[in-house]
Amino acid sequence: MDQRPVQELNFRTHDGVDLFYRRWPAVDAPRGAIVMFHRGHEHSGRMAHLPDELDLPQFDFYAWDARGHGRSPGARGDSPSFAASVRDVQTFVDHIGARHGFAPEQIGVLAQSVGAVLISTWVHDYAPNIRCMVLASPAFKVKLYVPFARPGLALLYKLRGNFFVNSYVKAKFLTHDTARQASFDSDPLITRAISARILLALYDNAERVVADAAAIVVPTQLLVSGADWVVHLKPQQEFLQRLGAMTKEIHVLPGFYHDTLGERDRITAVAKARAFVLRMFAQPLERPDLTRAHQSGYTRDEAERLAQPLPALSPRGLYWAATRAAMRAGGALSEGVKLGHATGFDSGSTLDYVYRNEAHGAGPLGRMVDRNYLDSIGWRGIRQRKLHLEQLLQRALARAETDGLPLRVLDIAAGHGRYVLEALGGASVRPQSILLRDYSDINVGAGRALIAAKGLSDIARFERADAFDAASIAAVTPRPSIGIVSGLYELFADNDMVARSLGGLALAILPGGYLIYTGQPWHPQLELIARALTSHRGGAAWVMRRRTQAEMDQLVAAAGFEKLEQRIDEWGIFTVSLARRKS
Incomplete structure (x- = not known):
């Protein structure tokens, strides 16, 4: 078999860093692209055998050197954050579309080990419309042979900041292929080190994705090494069991070491991957309909469980009763907690207080309690969401100006309007008009005062x-070119309500105009929120039904919008997306 010619290229990622990648163009008329993601410590050259061995002449192949690996820049084995690397994946796929002409629906993904965790997280958090993915020995749980290694790393990281640890894995435990062993040992681009920051985040994100794998609806094949010295089998099995994809399969390869796609007998694994890719590309893009997920589905079941009261004298019932009592006591000290009890922890007033991020309370103790409240992970995520809203609003203004659209902004549930007004205050482009709306008289009054204060x-x-x-919404005049709905749909479980609202926005926004919308596909404190916090609706319990990103995107698409960009915080909680109204 003749080797395919390879091109060595670069793409600029989201923070201006140029990352290296290889491209193997299709031999025949292209029908799709396979994008490959290497193991931890390695680089794209370690997957260079696969374009030939997979024998898919009608497919382009791409493989990057991840940030901090191979010929890409950055400290070896490091990244600004795991979330930054996940966003690198999205930027890479966007680049492949813009430069090489492959839409997500024409892309299949092949990823191994740490690369497979990166891809699983990307698919969970960004919900791309890729055709399929093959995950080889995903490193959902690395085998650490030193007792208490993970808590020890976490403690040292907290005390010292970031540092690096070297891989203990020898080539002979990765593959039986002696040529691959020798090339691994002699390869100067192999990165032995990994930063503690990335290793700890790898664990956290892997646990989150395995626990919430039902959110992933991309057709998936799992290739599992049966004699893996590096990662555990059980989380891989749990991931597949929970996976929300209509097509999913697992193949355990007896005797294989961790380098599944570089093993001596890899012809078996390669053949299974090839057959899966061909099968998925021979049929239309496969996705379940999630627009009725409020009627049946795992997030509906989750919300119903959280809405059920606990037996008062059960251990969990007593625990949450004590938590509610502590929150009431906190309200006597903390201004933020007091405001939450008065207006609802999901209210526009609470949101504005969290945005301002200034601790107030009864004396030093009250301010300390309030600071602890404001620094909870959910509120930190909310403030990051505000920054992402500001970024995408400024990008929407720039796009609309380039498109020759009038710069008119509509926010249908603005709260106090702080994020919109502050974003527009810092924008290089000044809109012609801003219409803010809200159902609450308190929010309307506060918003009008803020408009005056901002001039x-x-x-x-x-x-x-x-x-x-x-x-x-549809009757708004003049018609806006940019619509915003932030933090609203997350509070209402019913997709019919959301679809009705989005339908109004689709009628209001000019053809070719833009929609900015938010989501909350995951939250680490759902039970705390449901059992200890009250909502703006008469002080009732604040029980949320999560919408996966795939579900939210389907609702937006059904209303006539095409998603363009997305942001998500480093914890995977809050998303902000930009979409264009189809003409």
């Missing part, structure tokens, strides 16, 4: 309106 009364106004009244 924007000449272009901004605030009115009371229902964000689920499609006719009212």
Whole structure:
């Protein structure tokens, strides 16, 4: 078999860093692309045998050197964060589309070990419309042979900051292929070190993705090494069992070491991957319909469990009763907790307080309690969401200006409007008009005061309106070029309500205009929120039904919008997306 010619290229990722990648163009007329992601410590050259061995002449192949690996820049084995590397994946796929012409629906992914965790996280958090993915020995749980290694690493990281540890794995425990062993040992681009920051985040994200694998709906094949010295089998099995994809399969390869796609007898694994890819590309893009997920589905079941009261004298019932009592006591000291009890922890007033991020309370103790409250992971994520909203609003303004659209902004549930007004205050492009709306009289009054304080009364106004009244939204004049709905749909479980609201936005926004929308596909404190915090709806318990990113994107697409970009915080909690209204 003749080796395919290879091109050595670079792409600029989201923070301006140029990453290296290889491209093997299709031999025949291309029908798709396979994008490959290497193991930890390695680089794209370690997968260079696969374009020939997979024998898919109608497919382009791509493989990057991850940030901090191979010929890509950065400290060896490091990244600014695991989330930054996940976003690198999205930027790479965007680049392949822009430069080489492959839409996500024409892309299959092949990823191994740490690369497979990266891809699983990307598919969970960004919900790309790729055709399929093959995951080889995903490193959902690395075998650490030193007792208490993980808590020890976490403690040292907290005390010292970032540092590096070297891999203990020898080539002879990765593959039986002696040529691969020798090339691993002699390869100067192999990165033995990995930063503690990335190793700890790898564990955290792997656990999150395995636990919430039902959110992943991309057709998936798992290739598992049966004699793996490096990673555990059980999380791989749990991942497949929970996976939400309509097509999913697992193949355990007896005797294989960790380098599944570089093993001596890899012809078996390669043949299974090839057959799976061909099968998935021979049929239309496969996705379950998630627009009825409020009627049946795992997030509905989860929300119903959280809404059920616990037996008062059970251990969990007593625990959450004590937590509620502690929150009431906290309200006597902390201004933020007091405000949450008064207006709802999901209210616009609470949101504005979290945005301002200034601790207030009764004396030093009250301010300490309030600071602890404001620094909870959920509120940190909310403030990051605000920054992402500001970024995408500025990008939407720039796009609309380039498109020749009038710069008119509509936010249908603005709260106090702080994030919109502050984003527009820092924008290089000034909109012609800003219409903020909210259902709460408190929010409308506070928003009008904020407009005056920001000196924007000449272009901004605030009115009371229902964000689920499609006719009212559709009747907005003049028609906006940019619509925003932030933090609203997350509070309402019913997709029919969301679809009605999105339908109104689709009628209101000019053709070719833009929609910015938020999501909350995951939250580490769902039970705390449901059992200890109250909502703005008459002080009822704040029980949320999560929407996966795939579900939220389907609702937006059904309303006539095409998703363009997305941001997500480093914990995987809050997303902000930018979509264009189809003409």
